[in-house]
Each structure stands twice: as structure tokens, then as C-alpha cells.
Amino acid sequence: MRRAVTLFSTLVLATTLLALPGAFEPAQAQNPQQQDGLNPMGTKPTADSVNEEFLFKQNSKITGRISIPDGKAANLIQPQGREYQSFRERYLPWIGAAFILGMLAALGAFFLWRGRILTDDTQDSGKKILRFNAFERFTHWMTAVCFIILSLSGLNYIFGKRLLMPLIGPEAFGALAQWAKYSHVYLAWPFMFGVAMMFVVWIKDNIPNRLDWAWIKAGGGFIGKKHPHAARFNAGQKGVFWMVAGFGAAMSVTGIMMLFPFALLDINGMQVMQVIHSLIGITFIAGILAHIYIGTLGMKGAYDAMGSGKVDLAWARAHHDLWVEQEQAKTASGPQLGRRHPAAAE
Amino acid sequence: MKAFIVAVIAAIALGVLAMYALTSNQKFAYQAFATTGARVSEPGTNLVGEKWTGNPSTNDTGESAHGKATGEPSNPKRS
Numbered sequence: 001m002r003r004a005v006t007l008f009s010t011l012v013l014a015t016t017l018l019a020l021p022g023a024f025e026p027a028q029a030q031n032p033q034q035q036d037g038l039n040p041m042g043t044k045p046t047a048d049s050v051n052e053e054f055l056f057k058q059n060s061k062i063t064g065r066i067s068i069p070d071g072k073a074a075n076l077i078q079p080q081g082r083e084y085q086s087f088r089e090r091y092l093p094w095i096g097a098a099f100i101l102g103m104l105a106a107l108g109a110f111f112l113w114r115g116r117i118l119t120d121d122t123q124d125s126g127k128k129i130l131r132f133n134a135f136e137r138f139t140h141w142m143t144a145v146c147f148i149i150l151s152l153s154g155l156n157y158i159f160g161k162r163l164l165m166p167l168i169g170p171e172a173f174g175a176l177a178q179w180a181k182y183s184h185v186y187l188a189w190p191f192m193f194g195v196a197m198m199f200v201v202w203i204k205d206n207i208p209n210r211l212d213w214a215w216i217k218a219g220g221g222f223i224g225k226k227h228p229h230a231a232r233f234n235a236g237q238k239g240v241f242w243m244v245a246g247f248g249a250a251m252s253v254t255g256i257m258m259l260f261p262f263a264l265l266d267i268n269g270m271q272v273m274q275v276i277h278s279l280i281g282i283t284f285i286a287g288i289l290a291h292i293y294i295g296t297l298g299m300k301g302a303y304d305a306m307g308s309g310k311v312d313l314a315w316a317r318a319h320h321d322l323w324v325e326q327e328q329a330k331t332a333s334g335p336q337l338g339r340r341h342p343a344a345a346e
Numbered sequence: 347m348k349a350f351i352v353a354v355i356a357a358i359a360l361g362v363l364a365m366y367a368l369t370s371n372q373k374f375a376y377q378a379f380a381t382t383g384a385r386v387s388e389p390g391t392n393l394v395g396e397k398w399t400g401n402p403s404t405n406d407t408g409e410s411a412h413g414k415a416t417g418e419p420s421n422p423k424r425s
Contacts, residue, residue: 068379068381068384068386069379069381069384070375134348134349137349137350137353138349138352138356139353140353141353142353142354142357145354146357183361185364185368186361186364186368187357187361188364189361189363190356190357190364194357259368308347309349
């Protein structure tokens with residue numbers, strides 16, 4: 001009996017030892033990959049010897065071989081594209097909404113706190129002084145009109161399919177998006193031309209100086225009722241000028257790279273350009289919203305400067321006292337008399 | 347107001363000019379990438395079809411088929 005038990009135990013042990021490797025074999029066959037991504041000894045050596053993980057250790061992309069001249073068509077898998085897609089589809093809409101709605105909320109809160117910035121009436125009220133001549137206004141409005149259309153059509157790229165398409169339906173949205181795309185691509189050119197013209201016309205009055213620091217320290221007239229001294233443009237306006245020049249240049253370069261795809265850049269470069277273009281575009285829109293606010297609702301009399309070109313002399317003295325003195329001195333000094341000049345007070 | 351109207355007209359004019367300048371040199375992929383050694387087939391129609399059904403053969407037969415490739419054909423050499 002004892003011998004039979006021993007024999008039975010030996011048989012059970014032997015069966016277990018034989019069956020054990022067989023039990024793990026299917027699992028190994030299903031997951032033959034080693035830690036380094038290679039599996040030269042897999043069940044299907046040819047298919048298993050190379051896999052996605054292994055290929056990505058050799059290069060950042062997986063490419064094939066093609067015979068047509070368009071080498072980009074050889075690209076099969078590019079993981080950076082997934083990161084880009086994640087940014088484009090998941091983060092960008094939230095970043096855009098936070099920036100633009102945040103700026104609108106900040107401007108609304110500022111308006112409720114400060115109200116409209118007014119100018120005290122003085123004996124100069126009623127007299128007009130030319131602040132921007134016709135060419136300056138033309139340049140400003142051409143750039144501004146293009147900017148508004150570029151902003152709306154640009155936001156449509158991010159928010160259109162999420163917000164607009166559910167409201168108007170895919171057919172109408174498709175037509176609208178097509179026209180928005182045309183306007184974005186073609187009105188970019190007058191916009192770039194306008195930014196370049198504004199840069200040339202106004203740079204001489206926008207060089208930062210000590211007065212700007214004093215203007216910033218005094219709160220720029222936003223805090224309190226007293227307006228600090230300013231020449232033709234105060235530090236806030238100079239900030240808008242340099243923002244438009246810098247962002248305008250960045251948007252132009254990144255936009256041209258996208259208008260001529262793959263002319264200078266590869267797919268990674270194209271994606272980086274799109275990321276920069278969208279992030280600067282959103283910041284640009286938020287910045288210009290503040291500019292529009294202060295030029296219209298935020299400050300009484302400010303719109304006239306770009307509307308008719310002429311502002312109230314009292315307004316000009318309050319906001320740009322040094323410019324008024326300078327320009328009137330020019331007019332009074334003689335040579336400018338009789339000529340059409342921006343400083344001629346009527 | 348006059349400056350504003352002139353600015354809008356100028357923006358449209360420059361935009362139209364840009365449109366002509368940019369589209370004058372454009373070619374279809376089957377024209378641009380065809381060489382003597384490589385023939386790129388002419389798609390003829392939008393690959394997803396006019397109705398976006400994924401079946402271009404059923405609904406893109408008309409003259410006004412959306413996405414129908416126009417322009418000079420590449421006349422590929424057939425061997």
C-alpha cells in the first residue's frame with residue numbers, strides 16, 4: 001500500500017512537471033515580445049522579430065518606401081502627430097476659451113469697477129485737433145477689418161465644429177467654413193501689408209522712453225482721475241503697437257509656412273507652426289479685445305481719434321499733453337502754417 | 347468714414363489679388379507628382395463622393411459633382 005502511494009505521488013509530480021511548461025506556453029505565444037521590443041525567437045520569427053516598439057527605438061517615425069516624388073507619402077506612423085492631435089482637439093479649445101472669455105470677463109469687471117473714463121470739460125472743449133490723418137486711419141482700418149475676419153475665421157477652426165455646427169447643421173457649417181477658410185487665407189495678405197504699413201508709419205512715436213515708466217507707475221490714468229503726461233502715444237498704446245508688430249510678424253511667418261505646406265518644413269515643423277499660430281492668435285485676439293474696449297466703450301472721446309481723425313482739444317490735452325504742446329509749437333513756429341498738418345487745431 | 351470704406355475696398359481688392367496670385371500656380375496632386383517614371387492616377391472625383399457616403403461612383407456622375415478634379419489632365423503614358 002505504501003509503495004502504491006509513493007508510486008502515485010511520483011506520477012502526480014511527474015505529470016505536474018511535464019504539464020507546467022505547457023500551461024504557460026499559450027501565454028508566451030500570445031505575448032512573445034521581450035522587454036527590449038525584440039522577439040527573434042517568437043513563434044512567427046519573421047512577423048514577430050520587428051514590431052512598433054522596436055522600430056520607434058531606431059527612429060521617431062515609421063516610414064515605408066515609395067517611388068513617387070512626394071516623399072511625405074512614405075510616412076506611416078508618427079507618434080508626435082498624436083501629441084499634436086491631443087493638443088489640437090483636447091487642450092486648444094479650453095486654452096482658447098479661457099483666454100478669450102477670461103479677457104471679456106476681466107474687461108466687464110473693469111468696466112463695472114471703473115466705469116467709463118471721462119475727461120473734465122475745460123475751456124478747450126469744442127475745439128478739435130487732428131490726431132490721425134486719412135492715411136493713418138486707412139491703414140488702421142484695413143488692418144482692423146482684416147483682423148476681425150481673420151479672428152472669426154480662425155476661431156471657427158477651433159470652435160466651429162463644436163459650437164456652430166450643432167446650431168446650424170453640417171451643410172450650412174460646411175459652406176460657412178469653406179468661405180471662412182478662403183477669407184482666412186486671402187485676407188491674411190492685406191493684413192500683413194497693413195501691419196507692415198502701421199509699423200513704418202508709427203514706429204517713430206512708439207520708441208519706449210522714461211515717460212512710459214512714469215506713465216505705468218501712475219497707473220496710466222486708469223487708477224484715479226489724474227492722467228499722467230504722455231506724448232503722441234502713451235505706454236499702453238506703445239504696448240498695443242509692439243504687440244501688433246510682434247504678434248503680427250509671428251502670425252505672418254507661421255501663417256506663410258502653413259500657406260506653403262512642406263515648402264521649408266517637414267511634418268513636425270508644420271505641426272509646431274500650427275501650435276504657435278493658434279496660441280499667439282488666441283493671445284492676439286484677447287489683447288485686441290482690450291484695445292477695442294478702451295478705444296470705444298472704455299474711454300469717452302477715444303473713438304473719435306480713429307473715427308473722424310479729430311479729437312476734442314481738451315481730451316488731447318488730458319491724455320497726450322506733451323504731444324499737443326509739441327504739435328502746436330510746430331504749427332506756431334511758422335513753416336508749417338498753411339500746410340495741412342495733423343497738429344492744426346481748428 | 348471715408349477712410350474706413352476705402353480701407354474695406356482695399357482689403358477686398360488685395361484679397362482678390364492674393365487669390366489670383368496664389369491659385370495661378372496650383373496643380374492637382376496627380377499633375378504635380380506625375381513624372382516620366384511615376385504615374386499618379388487621376389482621382390476624377392472626390393474620394394468620399396458628393397454625398398459624403400464614401401461611394402463616389404453612385405452620385406458623382408453629373409457634371410456638377412462636388413470635388414470633381416478639373417483642369418488639364420496629365421495624359422499619363424500607358425504601357
